[in-house]
Amino acid sequence: MAAVKTNVMRVLEQHKIAYTAHEYEHGKEAVDGETVARLLGQNPEQVFKTLVARGRSGGFHVFVIPVGRELDLKKAAKAAGEKSVELVHVKELLALTGYVRGGCSPVGMKKAFPTVFDETASAQPTVMVSAGKIGFQVECAPEALIALTHAGLAPLTAD
Template identity: 40%
Template structure:
């Protein structure tokens, strides 16, 4: 399994795994998850979350993680304010892969090489369960938003446009 799944097992956190066949030609990973998970489960697109790594103040030395619905866009100003920095930008994909230990499209907020400051969009609180990447493309973890918050020592913050 992945470091994310192993971490949840180690912590004895309640979660479910959902897998689907990832299309190697697909580059819109969130849309793929929506289309492949919705028929299997009684969920809405807003319950499926993506993990974005951001660089703080453009220095490529300080990073944070943002967890937001796959069908939404990140509000850079809200994230910068929440992280108390001047500006943020998406981390270079190669850098994101290196610092998390996961491939883009499969970056999980859990089990990263180094735990980074993490923001979870406030919309997660409206669902009893949310879906996050399990650490590889085609692997989703169903978890309580509160459990995710506690494991990551994260914050619920409005971070979407």
């Protein structure tokens, strides 16, 4: 059990959402999600990464997809009700969300943005997302995360 308590963990506790904290070894740089899944001995289909995009309207959207998959920008735009979306530059992430690359979580961002989980999340018994800090993940029921973030479900990944 992680001795560190992140903001994400506090938000989950505040909303009485059961979770399991996981910690993994890492260097100074963020590691990719598939490496995180491997380090934690988890199925990559259950480990999700959080991506932030700007829609053509200027609004921001959060997409949560399995770590081994690529976001399909056309599907993401459709799910967000935008003509198009593009991922925000890594330099914008901290100011926008309060999180750094590799530690971005759909839970506890500075501001609540419209969020969509890939439809595969609902088929998993549990999913893992970043705990808001590199080296830490939280695992919980997908329904709980989806409800907490007021997220939708849609096909988001490239075939």
